[in-house]
Amino acid sequence: MVRAGAVGTHLPTSGLDIFGDLRKMNKRQLYYQVLNFAMIVSSALMIWKGLIVLTGSESPIVVVLSGSMEPAFHRGDLLFLTNFREDPIRAGEIVVFKVEGRDIPIVHRVIKVHEKDNGDIKFLTKGDNNEVDDRGLYKEGQNWLEKKDVVGRARGFLPYVGMVTIIMNDYPKFKYALLAVMGAYVLLKRES
Template identity: 60%
Template structure:
């Protein structure tokens, strides 16, 4: 690879760098366009566990939206993030509670494949989650596409293998 770089003149190297930057910028623009269109900072998430089977399986890619005028209802599948947990959770809303004093909406969730509700997942002595914990409502999914992400997290060596294969592919394409 370095021998190939040495053979290239400055203009060819600059063109390769610009091509890579164009690809990265395009991916970022697509992500931001999705975020704006779906009113969500994280418009796409990957299901990491089997707690929502048979609705969603591990590795499914979920598309989320957070519409302002569309309230959360019972049976909506939502992604929520709790302050003490680093990973968002995908579960179904099974009960709602509206507090008349504060005007806040409280939710109780449950994974379809779990025997009980999620109170054991919430913070200590927390019985409901709040509307502000919701990352988004599931609007659609693509089956098993997220398995690549799961595999790269479970087996970090795959990241380097994938980068190597992409690098070889780029060199072969150039010739």
């Protein structure tokens, strides 16, 4: 019987020694791994760009970040958007819009629409769970939104799927822990 600390025994590595694994690879294996990673990243980007073209929206998928639209949508719901310019905006429709001076788009319902004879449309929004309309959220002096402010219109959703994104933004350490676990899994899977 050999004890763990005895001379001549070798304990297996934990699979977390990434740089050791990289040093053991020959150049061909390393290039292969780099190419695989590049293919995954480029495939994801191509899928995202394809969704942008198909939906007409600069952000075809968004996560609801607040409870302002409850009970229709809850924090963490994943929304699927379209933004075809020829579709008119109507009262009751749920839109995602950007306001000048704010980085994060807002998901709210259109409550009033003003359409002029020349085709110009202005509209007012409000969160279903809010007491007042969104004029306080718009840039100073702005009372109405225009079609150019719309990122997309909600066409479907998956409940709570976006909670992972919210958790990773609210708790950055969780993001790094998740990446470490995924990296360890990949390395352990490769060794077996």
